[in-house]
Amino acid sequence: MRKKHVGSSFDDFLEKEGLLVDAETTAIKRVIAFKLQQMMNEDKMTKSELAKRMKTSRSSVDRLLDPKNESVSLQTLQRAAIAFGRRLHVNFVS
Numbered sequence: 001m002r003k004k005h006v007g008s009s010f011d012d013f014l015e016k017e018g019l020l021v022d023a024e025t026t027a028i029k030r031v032i033a034f035k036l037q038q039m040m041n042e043d044k045m046t047k048s049e050l051a052k053r054m055k056t057s058r059s060s061v062d063r064l065l066d067p068k069n070e071s072v073s074l075q076t077l078q079r080a081a082i083a084f085g086r087r088l089h090v091n092f093v094s
Contacts, residue, residue: 032077036065047061053082
């Protein structure tokens, strides 16, 4: 049986070009922003209400929900989790 694909993976290409870490960071932030927006929709929560619960500004929430803005701190993520009555879980995988 022949292999369907020949050659290296896209991850191998990104790593060779020095772009893998940036691509993964962007993907993680997009997932976080998407998940937070999803939770807001489920709870029918506005950005203003989330900011109030997080004890921060609405512009800070806008940055948190912006999938292109990768500069978000663990403290901000923790406050967001608490605002939704959840716990933040961070894990390292190989």
